[in-house]
Amino acid sequence: MSHSSVHAAPTSSARRDVVKFLVCLAMVLIGGLGSYIVQTNAGTLQVQTLSIPGPNGQKISADLYKPVNATEDHQVPMVVVTPGFQRTKETQVSNSLELARRGMATLVVDPYNQGESTSQAPGSKESALIPAIDYVTKTSAFNYVDQDRIGITGHSAGGSQVRSAASHYGKLEKDALKKAADPSSPGGTEVTAQERSHAESLNKIRSAYISGWLRNLDDKSFKNIHSNLGLGYARFDEGGYRNVRGDGDLRDAPEAISFVNSGLPEDQKVSSVRTDSPYGDPGDRTYRIANNDRTIHPFQPMSPAAVGGLMDFFTTTLDWHTDVSSGNQTWFVKEAFNLISLVGGLVMLLPLSRLLLRIPALHSAAQPVPAPQARQTGAGKVIFWGTLAVSAAVACVTFIPLSNATEFVFPDATHSINTWFFPARMVNGVLLWSLFNGLFGLALFFGTHWLHGRRRGASAATWGLRIGRRELGKTLLLGFLLVTCFYVVLSVIYGLFHSDFRFLVVAARPLSARWFWVSLMYIVLLFVFFFSNSLRVNGSMRVAGQKKWVSYLLAALANSVGLAAIFVIQYVTFFATGTVFWTDDWLYVNMLQSVLPMMVILPLFNRAFFTITGRVWLGPIVTVSIFALMALGGSVIYVPLPH
Incomplete structure (x- = not known):
């Protein structure tokens, strides 16, 4: 039998598909329920989402974790x-x-x-922390919170916002004391107890922990702060090259020295820092501690040691007793349950697609699966492996330049200006990369076909490419139904358990109108890459006699090794020299943490949907929709505020 003949699509009984679908739903439910139990600490915490009003019509989305025993008569820190x-x-x-x-x-x-959260008003630089803190301290909704024990913390850019917020409230206190010392004040030049009490009441921040941020911290940065301060910085932070000494070592870092000295009297100021050791007194808000967490920047919120240091800081400085040690942590169990939901939610699309194809109106969206191509020999093998190597190399060398090109192609989003024209600043880099590499992949595919494949009988029919308008319409409808089902199940799980589908930074979040409309413009262009991948995975990488697991592994590696090489270059250079290979572009490299897993999964689903439909179309239709929504939902986006 020639390689251009067709085989019947693999059969699977409806009963078996129903069982598989129910197993996946059970995974989703178990993951959601498990996540709920962990995040509510077996019922001792209440978790809910709040919408906090901000200036200029802005809104801030927040999750509240409230101990059930916290009441007006039993107030707790926040x-x-x-x-x-x-x-x-x-x-x-x-x-x-x-x-x-x-x-x-x-x-x-x-x-x-x-x-x-909404976008900011044009020209606004205020962080979402300020309205959130004011909401806690100036409304009656939080009568169970001890207003004298308020703390704040944030990681990376959030750490910078924490410093700014502590300075904002410290300046309110400082200005009030200066006013109280004015001769025209009620107490004259002497600050009365009442005036001092009023000034202190304006500074709501008793303790602030700055995590993952050291840049530009100096004496001036802390002059208005009257709060206990903690600093957590990764010893191997990729952004350490921006610091004064060019690394993440806090012991002799001028930034860390200024941090510690901001709480000490002149005669006790230091010239070097004892990391992980406290200075000052939490009672008078001069407590300082600098933790040099032995990890890298993106892993800091996931480091048990770093999390434990933050716990110790707040229990100490907010004067809060707990029997739970800093090493007793369960958050990663919640992440594991969320992963179970994510896997179940994605895999359920496969048996569900087979079930939907049994509907007579959708049946013709599938056809018998074309036979795989014969094993490559001689020149064909050279072309095959050479194509994989070239495409991986191009994927590697084009990512950073195309990410930087967004400054010229999408200038508004790149410069944080609200716009409806491709407003997702960081995703725009992935968009340009995927568009270029998708087109390049198509050129390679059809070029090698013209040079070699056509002589061996390859054609649109053997690739599963050929499709009529009616069948294409049914395929689009099938894809729409699958994506809709995915997000309906996700919304139900979120509504029941306040839990989405995620693992660390790879996440599918409930769909909102904003993300839906924005995703449409991205899906159209991203489809080029997703379609190119499906065509190559199913048109040139299905080989007769090849073991299934080998075929899937090869497809996953072919689609991800180029981007993975960027990580290798970045971190081998970093640990060899102390400075990352891509410095100003290191945030683009970090973004690959969420993109790379999707690149591994993408060809697996493209192959799986191909074996179900016998065509290359359903896979990219489904995967590009979910990928775009996942990428946008976890990204930064600058859209105009509603009028």
């Missing part, structure tokens, strides 16, 4: 938490959940332009 750039509130679950498990109320916010 810590307000914020993630960094390109992250949402869910990525701070390690700190948020662990603080709440120790009996402190926790409010974790989405920064402006991220998650479900």
